Amino acid sequence: DQQVKQNSPSLSVQEGRISILNCDYTNSMFDYFLWYKKYPAEGPTFLISISSIKDKNEDGRFTVFLNKSAKHLSLHIVPSQPGDSAVYFCAASADSGYALNFGKGTSLLVTP
Amino acid sequence: NAGVTQTPKFRVLKTGQSMTLLCAQDMNHEYMYWYRQDPGMGLRLIHYSVGEGTTAKGEVPDGYNVSRLKKQNFLLGLESAAPSQTSVYFCASSYSFLWDIQYFGAGTRLSVL
Numbered sequence: 001d002q003q004v005k006q007n008s009p010s011l012s013v014q015e016g017r018i019s020i021l022n023c024d025y026t027n028s029m030f031d032y033f034l035w036y037k038k039y040p041a042e043g044p045t046f047l048i049s050i051s052s053i054k055d056k057n058e059d060g061r062f063t064v065f066l067n068k069s070a071k072h073l074s075l076h077i078v079p080s081q082p083g084d085s086a087v088y089f090c091a092a093s094a095d096s097g098y099a100l101n102f103g104k105g106t107s108l109l110v111t112p
Numbered sequence: 113n114a115g116v117t118q119t120p121k122f123r124v125l126k127t128g129q130s131m132t133l134l135c136a137q138d139m140n141h142e143y144m145y146w147y148r149q150d151p152g153m154g155l156r157l158i159h160y161s162v163g164e165g166t167t168a169k170g171e172v173p174d175g176y177n178v179s180r181l182k183k184q185n186f187l188l189g190l191e192s193a194a195p196s197q198t199s200v201y202f203c204a205s206s207y208s209f210l211w212d213i214q215y216f217g218a219g220t221r222l223s224v225l
Contacts, residue, residue: 004154034213043116043202043216044155089154099145099170100214102154 003027004092006103013110019077021106023090030092035064035075038087080110114138118203118217125193125224133188133220135203143206144186148199155202161186193224
């Protein structure tokens with residue numbers, strides 16, 4: 001049963017505009033959330049994370065927002081660049097658990 | 113700066129054959145993981161290790177075995193490959209558990225005919 005859901009398989013955004021990638025989770029025990037970025041033929045690479053004690057974390061063009069009551073997080077990329085075109089995975093973990101739970105990923109295409 | 117290295121990168125097996133995937137990390141990480149990624153699916157954890165000589169089952173362990181004889185290496189074995197094991201396999205490592213960033217290898221693409 002998928003505990004981390006990324007309901008949009010793909011997203012297309014123009015260069016310079018904002019990209020918003022969404023992620024929902026069902027397990028209320030999750031307390032740490034991460035976003036990974038994956039290019040074709042490469043492994044995922046860590047992008048940004050947020051713990052449940054925060055509602056926002058920012059790193060350059062990337063900001064992650066967490067809404068615990070809605071069990072929802074989002075990744076904002078501003079401004080979007082063609083090099084941001086990749087698959088983005090949302091992942092979550094619980095202190096009582098043993099692993100990262102990954103969503104299915106959202107493929108982002110940033111067009112010039 | 114190699115990070116996490118997986119060998120081989122590609123492999124084609126016939127049903128019933130066996131093989132071992134090797135993962136090596138040079139970051140002195142305690143924790144190592146094997147995931148599989150299938151089309152339309154996220155990464156699913158097969159097995160993991162919290163230190164040299166220890167292994168544990170993840171979400172989808174059936175049909176796989178693992179060994180961590182040395183801290184830097186984590187081996188994933190398929191004793192009798194099945195077409196359902198056609199997938200891309202990723203190895204990852206981290207310094208600590210859960211709250212730390214996992215660093216991934218480039219993956220092994222395995223086809224079982």
